[in-house]
Amino acid sequence: MRSAALSAACAAALTLVLAGCGTGGYTSGGSQGAGKQLFTKACGGCHTLTDAGTAGTIGPNLDDAFAQARAVGMTSETFTQVVHDQIWYPITTTSTGAPGMPKIDTTLPLCADAKPGSFCVEDQGAASDDIAAYVGAVAGTGKSAEKPTSGKAIFQTVGCAGCHTLADAGTTGTVGPNLDDAKPSKERVIDRVTNGKGAMPSFSSSLDPQQIQAVADYVSSAAGR
Ligand code: HEC
Ligand code: HEC
Incomplete structure (x- = not known):
């Protein structure tokens, strides 16, 4: 709300x-x-x-x-x-x-x-x-906060949470697919996060390659658990 x-x-x-x-x-x-x-x-x-x-x-x-x-x-x-x-x-x-x-x-x-x-x-x-x-x-720049490096923290803080449900991360967004159901592979997460698709924006300018790898590792292993 x-x-x-x-x-x-x-x-x-x-x-x-x-x-x-x-x-x-x-x-x-x-x-x-x-x-x-x-x-x-x-x-x-x-x-x-x-x-x-x-x-x-x-x-x-x-x-x-x-x-x-x-x-x-x-x-x-x-x-x-x-x-x-x-x-x-x-x-x-x-x-x-x-x-x-x-x-x-x-x-x-x-x-x-x-x-x-x-x-x-x-x-x-x-x-x-x-x-x-x-x-x-x-506000929302994370400038003074530590830049998150764990995949879970990235998922929870950079905006994925507002659009996607992922039980392990405690998120309930419904704009994009429920990731527990989609169970995407690591490659698929990297592709979506890097390039975006449809209503999903690209994160290639807000996340560095290590962060994209980390969030992809996390989502592909946590989804559907
Ligand atoms: C007494 C508590 C209180 C104070 C003091 C207060 N706010 Fe708020 N503020 C709120 C509440 C409660 C809401 C949510 C209102 C709503 O849901 O519409 C809010 C909403 C906001 C939002 C919108 C956030 C969003 O998610 O849409 C902004 C921006 C904001 N405040 C900035 C400020 C600024 C700047 C000041 C200082 C000048 C300030 N607030 C002082 C209680 C406060
Ligand atoms: C503004 C909403 C929004 C945000 C923010 C968002 N997504 Fe998405 N996401 C979507 C939508 C909508 C789709 C479906 C795109 C399509 O396939 O047309 C999607 C698709 C995906 C898929 C593919 C799912 C499948 O069907 O296999 C993955 C994985 C994904 N998002 C992960 C993420 C991650 C990780 C983040 C944060 C870095 C994120 N998303 C941020 C809306 C969003």
């Missing part, structure tokens, strides 16, 4: 960007350094983001939320727009009735209104630009 929400948001953001629509305040000049500090204070309590060292679990893990979209070719610019829109126009009540994300006056309270000594910002526009530039650049 969360990745569906993200895809919808991405599609909306893409449309905005492609249409050159400036009303959302498309951001390109935010400062990532300032954004990191602000993110840690304003967002990290609810969101996990490896680069910022935050581990909140009330909202979605932002590395997971963006890794899959990044793997299929979405750019940092698009994510920056998505994050910016999410800060300004959060869905405050979700379809499940669970509390969504608070409004900007709660996440980035203005100093003019805040209690003395509590976290606040002078300018919500600048603060949201900075945070969006920062999160857009780092």
Whole structure:
């Protein structure tokens, strides 16, 4: 449900960007350094983001939320727009009735209104630009995290999980074939991951050859177990 929400948001953001629509305040000049500090204070309590060292679990893990979209070719610019829109126009009540994300006056309270000594910002526009530039650049890149080398970790983190069911990895995606049923050979996994096919993207630019070998070894031996 969360990745569906993200895809919808991405599609909306893409449309905005492609249409050159400036009303959302498309951001390109935010400062990532300032954004990191602000993110840690304003967002990290609810969101996990490896680069910022935050581990909140009330909202979605932002590395997971963006890794899959990044793997299929979405750019940092698009994510920056998505994050910016999410800060300004959060869905405050979700379809499940669970509390969504608070409004900007709660996440980035203005100093003019805040209690003395509590976290606040002078300018919500600048603060949201900075945070969006920062999160857009780092979320889902795995830049600060160790690059996964075990086949299972690769499978679970680079996007395969969102599309494929594989019991050993604990994944339940249904966009692509159930790999426990397909029981692909190692050669077949290497071919699909390298070249993609149909709705499956190629991973040849996001995974190095050792990682492709590792994930192929893993899938061909774990599938159907
Ligand atoms: C009180 C907790 C809370 C705070 C603080 C918070 N968020 Fe969220 N955030 C959430 C929840 C809950 C959701 C999921 C809402 C939904 O499902 O629509 C969410 C969703 C998101 C999403 C969409 C992720 C996806 O998978 O679609 C982004 C991006 C995001 N938040 C960024 C931020 C940023 C940036 C900040 C800081 C300015 C922030 N959040 C502060 C709780 C929070
Ligand atoms: C965006 C969704 C998506 C992602 C991400 C994805 N796949 Fe796929 N995958 C598919 C679809 C759809 C097919 C069926 C393609 C076809 O044959 O037309 C497929 C086919 C395959 C097959 C062939 C299965 C068979 O029928 O023998 C393998 C193996 C596979 N994927 C492994 C992976 C691995 C490993 C990853 C991660 C590195 C991955 N996929 C990421 C959607 C995805």
